[in-house]
Amino acid sequence: MSRPARAIIDLDALRANLQRVHACAPNQRIMGAIKANAYGHGAVKVAKALESQLDAFAVRCFEEAFALRLAGITCPIILLEGFFSADELPAIVEQDLQIVVHTAWQFKILLSVQLSKPISVWLKVDTGMHRLGLAPNDIVLMYRHLKQCTSIADPIRLMSHLACADDRHNDMTVRQSDIFFELVDTLKAESSLANSAGILGWPQTHADWVRPGIMLYGVSPFPDTIAKQSGLQAVMQLESALISIKRIQKGEGIGYGSTWICPKTMLVGIVAIGYADGYPRHAPSGTPVLVNDTYVPLIGRVSMDMIAVDLRSQENAKVGDPVILWGKDLPVEEIARLSGTIAYELLCHVNVVMEA
Numbered sequence: 118m119s120r121p122a123r124a125i126i127d128l129d130a131l132r133a134n135l136q137r138v139h140a141c142a143p144n145q146r147i148m149g150a151i152k153a154n155a156y157g158h159g160a161v162k163v164a165k166a167l168e169s170q171l172d173a174f175a176v177r178c179f180e181e182a183f184a185l186r187l188a189g190i191t192c193p194i195i196l197l198e199g200f201f202s203a204d205e206l207p208a209i210v211e212q213d214l215q216i217v218v219h220t221a222w223q224f225k226i227l228l229s230v231q232l233s234k235p236i237s238v239w240l241k242v243d244t245g246m247h248r249l250g251l252a253p254n255d256i257v258l259m260y261r262h263l264k265q266c267t268s269i270a271d272p273i274r275l276m277s278h279l280a281c282a283d284d285r286h287n288d289m290t291v292r293q294s295d296i297f298f299e300l301v302d303t304l305k306a307e308s309s310l311a312n313s314a315g316i317l318g319w320p321q322t323h324a325d326w327v328r329p330g331i332m333l334y335g336v337s338p339f340p341d342t343i344a345k346q347s348g349l350q351a352v353m354q355l356e357s358a359l360i361s362i363k364r365i366q367k368g369e370g371i372g373y374g375s376t377w378i379c380p381k382t383m384l385v386g387i388v389a390i391g392y393a394d395g396y397p398r399h400a401p402s403g404t405p406v407l408v409n410d411t412y413v414p415l416i417g418r419v420s421m422d423m424i425a426v427d428l429r430s431q432e433n434a435k436v437g438d439p440v441i442l443w444g445k446d447l448p449v450e451e452i453a454r455l456s457g458t459i460a461y462e463l464l465c466h467v468n469v470v471m472e473a
């Protein structure tokens with residue numbers, strides 16, 4: 118048997134989560150965010166599973182989009198950060214990719230560039246997140262300039278991104294929506310604003326296109342709810358197996374730094390999963406792990422390729438027994454919270470064999 122660390126990807130759950138997007142935003146087109154290797158789930162596999170049921174995909178850059186094209190994905194693909202220098206543009210056009218234009222230097226290049234066919238553009242408005250995007254006051258003029266440009270395809274669309282939509286009580290979302298939809302009204306442009314939190318929590322942000330990411334993977338975008346409460350199903354199960362079981366004497370320490378001391382002579386299991394696989398190093402002792410479908414606590418520090426678990430409740434555990442680190446019965450949101458991070462980061466960092 119080879120090393121047992123695996124991520125099992127449930128494509129039926131993925132498709133069910135997309136249906137949830139359709140149910141929340143029935144009149145909108147859907148741009149599925151599959152950047153960062155589909156949040157660690159495998160972009161090609163995810164794209165193939167969803168392609169026929171949505172309208173476009175969003176990725177970070179040309180290289181991510183090109184890999185999808187090579188795999189036979191033909192639907193529209195949007196580059197969320199646009200192009201990084203003018204020399205990327207011919208290949209972007211060649212592969213029929215759409216670009217986000219978020220900054221003045223990109224705009225200037227587009228005004229003068231000669232392309233083999235017109236390129237589709239999303240103008241990104243900075244409505245208050247202050248990450249990417251052009252100032253609302255500059256958009257109308259830029260939009261009209263681009264409209265005159267023969268190298269820019271019709272329609273030119275507007276996009277903005279929500280900074281605080283995961284907090285249902287934060288009026289930042291209302292302020293951003295007001296700024297955005299005023300521009301949309303002025304220009305009568307197609308538009309997109311909502312991420313997963315907007316889709317689930319803020320119907321007024323839905324606009325023409327919604328951009329679900331994390332909810333497709335069955336994770337709640339809200340810090341105070343788990344996926345099930347939002348009608349979502351976990352897509353990834355991170356699993357491995359026990360590779361060693363020993364009885365350790367009372368008073369002995371476990372793992373690097375001997376940070377966890379056995380309170381009595383007890384059974385300790387070693388699982389083949391560690392931070393090199395994407396299991397968070399900051400998961401503290403006590404973090405739940407499922408061994409033989411029973412919750413047991415992680416003990417001691419997470420190593421690069423192993424963790425230790427307390428098997429006092431599992432006297433009959435054997436080497437080879439199955440271990441689940443997160444999945445349907447153990448929300449990745451919970452592991453993330455205990456580790457001081459968010460599920461997005463844990464999923465993106467998964468680095469094990471994937472099986473669909």
Ligand SMILES: *Cc1c(COP(=O)(O)O)cnc(C)c1O
Pocket residue numbers: 150152197278311312313314328329330331332338
């Ligand atoms: C990643 C991303 C999304 C999806 O966000 P989720 O919170 O995962 O739904 C939407 N829009 C943009 C611009 C993004 O970068």
